[in-house]
Amino acid sequence: MLRFLVRRLLGAVVILALISALTYLLFFTLPSDPALLSCGKNCTPANVALIHHNLGLDKPVPVQYGEYMAGIFTGRRLPLGNCPAPCFGLSFANDAPVWTILSSRYPTTLSLAVGGAAVFLTVGVGLGLVSAWTRGSLFDRLASSVSLMGQSVQIYFIGPLAIYLLVDRLRWLDPGADPDWSHDPAGAVGGLVLPCLVMSVIFWSNYSRQTRSLMIEQLAEEHVRTARAKGMGRGYVFFRYALRGAMGPIVTLFGIDLGSVFGGAIITETTFGLHGLGQLAVAAVTQTDLPLEMGVMLFSSCAIVLFNVVIDASYAFIDPRVRLL
Amino acid sequence: MTTATEDRPTGPPEGTPGTEPFLSVRDLRVRFATEDGLVKAVDGLSFDLPRGRTLGIVGESGSGKSVTNLAVLGLHDPRVTTVTGDILLDGRELTHAPRRALERLRGNTMSMIFQDSLTALSPYYTVGRQIAEPYRKHTGASRARARRRAVEMLGRVGIPRPERRVDDYPHHFSGGMRQRAMIALALVCDPELLIADEPTTALDVTVQAQILDLLADLQRERGTAIVFVTHDLGVVAGVCDEVLVMYAGRCVERGTVRDILKSPRHPYTWGLLGSLPRMTDDADEPLRPIPGTPPSLLTPPPGCPFHPRCPYRDQVPDDRCRVERPPLAPEGGGRASACHLPDERVRELTPGAVR
Ligand SMILES: Nc1ncnc2c1ncn2[C@@H]1O[C@H](COP(=O)(O)OP(=O)(O)OP(=O)(O)O)[C@@H](O)[C@H]1O
Ligand code: SF4
Numbered sequence: 154m155l156r157f158l159v160r161r162l163l164g165a166v167v168i169l170a171l172i173s174a175l176t177y178l179l180f181f182t183l184p185s186d187p188a189l190l191s192c193g194k195n196c197t198p199a200n201v202a203l204i205h206h207n208l209g210l211d212k213p214v215p216v217q218y219g220e221y222m223a224g225i226f227t228g229r230r231l232p233l234g235n236c237p238a239p240c241f242g243l244s245f246a247n248d249a250p251v252w253t254i255l256s257s258r259y260p261t262t263l264s265l266a267v268g269g270a271a272v273f274l275t276v277g278v279g280l281g282l283v284s285a286w287t288r289g290s291l292f293d294r295l296a297s298s299v300s301l302m303g304q305s306v307q308i309y310f311i312g313p314l315a316i317y318l319l320v321d322r323l324r325w326l327d328p329g330a331d332p333d334w335s336h337d338p339a340g341a342v343g344g345l346v347l348p349c350l351v352m353s354v355i356f357w358s359n360y361s362r363q364t365r366s367l368m369i370e371q372l373a374e375e376h377v378r379t380a381r382a383k384g385m386g387r388g389y390v391f392f393r394y395a396l397r398g399a400m401g402p403i404v405t406l407f408g409i410d411l412g413s414v415f416g417g418a419i420i421t422e423t424t425f426g427l428h429g430l431g432q433l434a435v436a437a438v439t440q441t442d443l444p445l446e447m448g449v450m451l452f453s454s455c456a457i458v459l460f461n462v463v464i465d466a467s468y469a470f471i472d473p474r475v476r477l478l
Numbered sequence: 479m480t481t482a483t484e485d486r487p488t489g490p491p492e493g494t495p496g497t498e499p500f501l502s503v504r505d506l507r508v509r510f511a512t513e514d515g516l517v518k519a520v521d522g523l524s525f526d527l528p529r530g531r532t533l534g535i536v537g538e539s540g541s542g543k544s545v546t547n548l549a550v551l552g553l554h555d556p557r558v559t560t561v562t563g564d565i566l567l568d569g570r571e572l573t574h575a576p577r578r579a580l581e582r583l584r585g586n587t588m589s590m591i592f593q594d595s596l597t598a599l600s601p602y603y604t605v606g607r608q609i610a611e612p613y614r615k616h617t618g619a620s621r622a623r624a625r626r627r628a629v630e631m632l633g634r635v636g637i638p639r640p641e642r643r644v645d646d647y648p649h650h651f652s653g654g655m656r657q658r659a660m661i662a663l664a665l666v667c668d669p670e671l672l673i674a675d676e677p678t679t680a681l682d683v684t685v686q687a688q689i690l691d692l693l694a695d696l697q698r699e700r701g702t703a704i705v706f707v708t709h710d711l712g713v714v715a716g717v718c719d720e721v722l723v724m725y726a727g728r729c730v731e732r733g734t735v736r737d738i739l740k741s742p743r744h745p746y747t748w749g750l751l752g753s754l755p756r757m758t759d760d761a762d763e764p765l766r767p768i769p770g771t772p773p774s775l776l777t778p779p780p781g782c783p784f785h786p787r788c789p790y791r792d793q794v795p796d797d798r799c800r801v802e803r804p805p806l807a808p809e810g811g812g813r814a815s816a817c818h819l820p821d822e823r824v825r826e827l828t829p830g831a832v833r
């Protein structure tokens with residue numbers, strides 16, 4: 154297990170190094186020159202050179218990249234200000250360290266992604282289990298037809314609808330709010346319920362359908378039949394044997410969906426006017442704030458790569474045949 | 479229950495006087511609803527099995543052996559399967575028994591050794607746990623006692639160092655060891671009826687002999703009734719008291735092991751015996767499988783289900799083989815065979831038909 158984690162984390166580092174190098178190359182060798190943007194109307198070549206120097210753009214790209222990467226671990230002193238570790242540079246827009254901006258934003262996105270995933274895994278897999286258990290029943294048939302419609306649901310459609318219904322009319326839920334976990338955890342949860350619910354809806358139908366068919370497949374497996382032949386009860390066979398077999402593929406599905414989960418979180422953020430990474434990325438792009446773009450990019454890649462390691466490790470807990478190497 | 483048909487059972491075999499059947503199957507029919515239509519996998523099968531006896535069921539692949547056994551344990555999916563007829567275990571009707579009543583019997587009073595131990599054991603739990611589970615459920619034993627029982631059972635089926643192997647997963651076991659673990663699982667609650675569906679096919683000859691000895695011991699000690707499904711007529715000769723030959727979901731011939739192996743009456747049985755490799759055979763002489771393939775169970779051929787493959791159909795006058803289904807005719811001594819060939823023709827033909 155430890156060996157697996159070390160290896161996978163090393164692998165993750167290599168992947169992240171590659172991603173960072175590529176994005177760096179892409180962003181900082183683009184034809185658009187940030188110096189020209191911040192230079193204004195009376196732009197002399199000397200001005201531009203000064204700005205280039207202040208931004209560290211006067212050095213060769215590999216050196217820039219090396220300093221950037223080193224800064225993540227050691228922090229940097231830049232001409233425009235101090236940038237403590239983990240330093241992702243200073244934002245062009247307001248000279249603040251990128252990490253400071255990121256850390257004020259990522260809790261929203263991460264909370265949405267994790268909360269939303271928790272909701273859709275519970276609801277989606279739960280509905281699938283009920284459908285498989287009551288296979289052929291009215292519930293099952295209803296669930297299948299509803300889930301066919303559910304596939305075409307869009308967050309930007311149900312988001313406003315949910316706000317109108319559940320917040321404005323019925324006053325059941327709080328409108329979405331950015332979470333402040335350290336000062337107001339209860340409020341953070343309250344502000345996340347509706348956005349997480351809305352975000353999760355787009356995943357329900359897929360997970361319930363997949364869970365249902367996986368369970369039905371598993372229930373027909375010979376080893377599940379053996380469990381019945383031993384006289385084990387229906388629920389025991391269903392949960393201990395069939396569900397155990399369905400878990401691996403469900404986790405695989407989730408792993409494939411990780412990207413969509415982050416995507417869903419970002420769309421939800423926008424729908425609820427929350428301040429997360431999505432909104433930050435849009436702002437960074439419109440302002441050509443390259444260090445900020447780079448920071449958002451690296452942070453999201455890190456998160457996805459790390460979650461992937463966790464998912465791979467979880468296979469070993471589900472299936473004893475999986476050997477973590 | 480469906481009513482009488484032409485091969486309606488003829489009562490318990492007379493070969494075992496005074497013994498009440500422990501398992502009694504009457505006019506069993508198992509049908510699967512599939513996209514292509516109704517598959518009649520078992521079509522009017524009857525047999526009796528007293529305690530302490532072994533019934534062999536033989537027949538080609540797809541003849542309905544496993545389907546019959548799954549029906550006895552009540553393991554068919556009721557959504558797609560209709561099971562009719564009577565299955566009586568110790569006088570108790572199982573066909574319509576409630577699920578919980580069946581659960582109390584399964585793995586306890588009646589249990590089954592499955593054909594393929596690779597897929598029949600769960601990859602997710604240790605062998606010991608899988609063996610201990612039914613023991614705990616049926617005897618109420620503590621976790622520790624059930625584990626000791628699992629170790630004991632693994633030892634009895636000849637797994638070396640069972641106290642160490644008990645915590646292994648099935649994939650740590652070799653094929654032969656998995657099959658033995660499967661057998662340990664089936665025997666853990668000392669069943670009174672044991673259904674063994676090709677239990678030794680995957681094993682090498684020495685292990686096979688060990689397992690057969692184990693089953694024989696169990697039967698001697700506890701009077702277990704055993705249904706033994708196999709392709710291997712050599713094994714049949716060694717372990718069975720009576721034999722039932724199945725073809726296309728029906729019994730085509732039954733009798734004592736001696737009857738069936740020494741003087742078979744049905745052309746299909748002749749075919750099966752003809753395809754049996756013999757110890758004395760010249761190694762170069764190829765097996766002679768029965769030509770042709772088993773009939774469709776969706777639209778069974780009219781008349782004798784074996785007629786499309788039967789080399790003797792033309793010896794029966796009036797084309798009866800193609801038109802009229804031969805009843806399973808009792809011949810005394812518990813034996814019966816379903817064929818239109820007249821007795822004297824059978825006697826003339828037998829020596830030439832079986833090698
Ligand atoms: N669930 C099912 N649905 C439809 N058809 C089935 C089903 N189960 C079995 N059958 C069919 O019933 C027939 C009998 O199958 P069965 O498994 O009893 O054969 P068998 O005699 O055990 O053969 P083998 O020696 O290969 O184990 C086969 O044609 C099979 O395709
Ligand atoms: S009834 Fe006719 S076809 Fe059927 S086995 Fe006898 S001889 Fe062959």
Ligand SMILES: [Mg+2]
Pocket residue numbers: 543544545593675
């Ligand atoms: Mg079979």
